[in-house]
Amino acid sequence: MNTLIYTSVLGFTTMLMEVLNLRKFIVPLAVIGLAVIFGLNLQDWNQPSTHFNDMLGVSNFSVAFSGLALFITMIILVMAGEYYTNDENHISDYVTILIFITAGAMMMMSFNNLVMMFLGIETLSIALYALAGSKRFDTRSNEAGFKYFLMGSFASAILLFGIALVYGSVHSFHLSLISSFISENSTLPPMFITGVILIGFAMLFKVSAAPFHFWAPDVYEGAPALITAFMSTLVKIAGFAALYRLVTIGFNNGTPQTDQMLYVVAILTLLTGNLSALAQDNFKRLMAYSGISHAGYMLLIVLSAKSHVSSTLFYYSAAYAVAGLAAFSVALPVFKSTGSELLSAFNGLGKKNPVMAAGLTMAMIGMAGIPPFAGFFGKFYLFTKAFESGLFYIVLLAVINSMIGVYYYFKVIMAMYGKQPDETQIENPLSYQLVMWVCTALSLIWGIVPSLLTDLLL
Amino acid sequence: MTNLLQTPEATQNWYLLLSTVLFSIGVIGVLFRRNALIILMCVELMLNAVNLLLVSISAYSGNVDGQVFVFFIMVVAAAEVAVGLALMVSIYRSIGSIDINVLNKLKW
Numbered sequence: 001m002n003t004l005i006y007t008s009v010l011g012f013t014t015m016l017m018e019v020l021n022l023r024k025f026i027v028p029l030a031v032i033g034l035a036v037i038f039g040l041n042l043q044d045w046n047q048p049s050t051h052f053n054d055m056l057g058v059s060n061f062s063v064a065f066s067g068l069a070l071f072i073t074m075i076i077l078v079m080a081g082e083y084y085t086n087d088e089n090h091i092s093d094y095v096t097i098l099i100f101i102t103a104g105a106m107m108m109m110s111f112n113n114l115v116m117m118f119l120g121i122e123t124l125s126i127a128l129y130a131l132a133g134s135k136r137f138d139t140r141s142n143e144a145g146f147k148y149f150l151m152g153s154f155a156s157a158i159l160l161f162g163i164a165l166v167y168g169s170v171h172s173f174h175l176s177l178i179s180s181f182i183s184e185n186s187t188l189p190p191m192f193i194t195g196v197i198l199i200g201f202a203m204l205f206k207v208s209a210a211p212f213h214f215w216a217p218d219v220y221e222g223a224p225a226l227i228t229a230f231m232s233t234l235v236k237i238a239g240f241a242a243l244y245r246l247v248t249i250g251f252n253n254g255t256p257q258t259d260q261m262l263y264v265v266a267i268l269t270l271l272t273g274n275l276s277a278l279a280q281d282n283f284k285r286l287m288a289y290s291g292i293s294h295a296g297y298m299l300l301i302v303l304s305a306k307s308h309v310s311s312t313l314f315y316y317s318a319a320y321a322v323a324g325l326a327a328f329s330v331a332l333p334v335f336k337s338t339g340s341e342l343l344s345a346f347n348g349l350g351k352k353n354p355v356m357a358a359g360l361t362m363a364m365i366g367m368a369g370i371p372p373f374a375g376f377f378g379k380f381y382l383f384t385k386a387f388e389s390g391l392f393y394i395v396l397l398a399v400i401n402s403m404i405g406v407y408y409y410f411k412v413i414m415a416m417y418g419k420q421p422d423e424t425q426i427e428n429p430l431s432y433q434l435v436m437w438v439c440t441a442l443s444l445i446w447g448i449v450p451s452l453l454t455d456l457l458l
Numbered sequence: 459m460t461n462l463l464q465t466p467e468a469t470q471n472w473y474l475l476l477s478t479v480l481f482s483i484g485v486i487g488v489l490f491r492r493n494a495l496i497i498l499m500c501v502e503l504m505l506n507a508v509n510l511l512l513v514s515i516s517a518y519s520g521n522v523d524g525q526v527f528v529f530f531i532m533v534v535a536a537a538e539v540a541v542g543l544a545l546m547v548s549i550y551r552s553i554g555s556i557d558i559n560v561l562n563k564l565k566w
Contacts (some may be wrong), residue, residue, distance in 0.1 A: 035561070049520070083507075110490065113526050114521075115526075116529060118527075118530070118531075118534075119530060119534070122534045124536070126534075126537050126538055126541050128544075129541050129542070129545065130541050130544070133545045133548060136548055137552070139553065139563055140563050142545065142548050142549045142552050143549065143561045143563050143564055144548065144564065145545050145548075146545045146549050146561065147561060147564070148500075149538075149541065149542050149545050150488075150494070150497055150501075150542075153501045154488050154501060154504075155507065157481075157484070157501055157505050157532075158504075159506070160504075160505065160508040160531060161481055161507070161508050161511075163508075164477075164480075164508045164511045164512050164515070164524075165511075165536045166473070167515060167523070167524055168511070168515045168528075171515070171519045171521045172521065172523065172528065173523055191474075217564075219566040221564055222563070222564050252526060267469070363506035393565050403516065438489075458470070
């Protein structure tokens with residue numbers, strides 16, 4: 001809980017520094033501050049506690065995921081310093097909003113009460129609407145922000161109606177009371193089931209699972225590339241942490257109704273994500289569909305929630321995050337130098353800048369789930385756990401889908417090595433290189449020694 | 459009608475019905491209207507239907523949590539509208555319309 005307070009204070013500090021004319025120091029201070037908070041966060045390890053009348057519960061689960069959230073934000077802020085060099089007047093706005101999004105994500109990872117979950121989701125979403133539309137003079141960015149706002153607020157209203165219906169039957173917002181309500185009643189009232197399903201719809205919308213995924217490609221494509229990187233990593237992980245926490249603590253590892261719903265949604269998500277990704281020629285759109293297919297894999301973890309798979313979810317999230325961040329740390333300078341966000345922007349990168357091409361290749365291999373990178377073991381543990389929980393057919397489908405996935409990840413690699421380069425030179429600033437090396441190294445280390453992360457949570 | 463209103467449970471069901479109807483009107487508005495401002499108002503209608511439901515459940519069950527949650531929802535709705543109207547202004551400046559059919563730069 002202290003982590004949450006420190007993060008919010010850091011957000012206010014960066015906002016105040018703009019007023020105090022310390023604009024140059026905002027990004028360094030925010031990065032150092034997040035690193036310090038990352039350390040302080042670890043103090044709560046193995047010390048479960050509840051705060052604010054059991055509204056927030058600190059557990060190893062929340063500490064691990066908050067640490068991951070802080071790490072991702074740190075990486076994004078390192079890149080933000082470089083990304084916003086032409087827009088220094090607003091740097092404090094961007095940094096502050098990014099930090100507050102992290103605070104919202106941390107609320108989503110440690111809630112014990114539906115009120116807290118709602119507040120976390122809204123803190124994260126409302127800030128993201130603003131960030132997605134933050135390129136004010138770019139029509140596409142405006143459109144992305146606006147579409148995200150309309151659909152996101154619609155989903156929030158549905159989430160609220162679900163919460164209200166659950167409250168109507170349980171007369172409480174506490175996850176533990178909802179859980180005991182489920183175990184005490186052999187036949188659940190229809191009002192409760194409707195509420196749970198509506199909450200499920202809204203959460204599936206937030207993690208962009210099919211058939212609620214339609215906003216994701218548009219928003220990812222239109223939003224500024226750095227924000228796309230942020231959305232495809234932290235926001236997705238926070239959504240899944242919240243969904244997992246909701247299912248395990250609140251809904252007794254899933255009622256039959258929710259399991260059926262998740263089963264169908266997982267199949268749809270896997271197929272839609274992977275098959276639509278095949279046809280994409282825009283890198284951000286490709287990453288959006290790749291994110292949808294990863295959401296499908298992560299739904300398998302939520303489906304097998306009975307067999308204590310929080311470490312699998314954490315490992316998969318961490319592997320996915322570092323691969324995504326490494327990919328964007330190469331893509332951002334390429335977008336900037338070529339002025340294009342299509343896959344053709346990467347043509348001949350292997351000849352022009354072999355180091356960047358190697359970094360992106362490793363990121364793509366990691367995302368596709370090929371050893372020795374962490375992405376492979378993430379998928380491996382995920383399939384094993386899902387198989388052990390008796391999800392045979394869907395695991396088979398997921399394996400086939402991850403083979404389809406290899407094709408579109410290799411499309412990027414083929415563009416880099418197989419196509420002829422054009423004249424434009426790619427400038428690669430130091431901070432992007434740093435991020436690329438750190439993320440690739442982590443992906444490799446976690447891939448070679450998976451027990452570093454998998455033994456963390458039980 | 460009067461008989462139905464005599465027991466607390468029956469009255470509560472009427473409130474449930476009323477807020478479901480209001481919520482559905484909001485959903486239909488969001489799905490079928492093309493003007494962004496009206497869609498925003500329909501979302502607000504949905505949120506207020508939820509508020510009504512929470513308050514009525516809270517009053518009949520004697521549990522205050524629901525009424526407190528309503529305040530949170532109001533605050534969040536205000537923040538949401540602030541961001542939403544700002545986005546709407548910027549989209550009006552760049553496109554000159556807030557009809558959502560005009561939002562087709564990004565293909566579906």
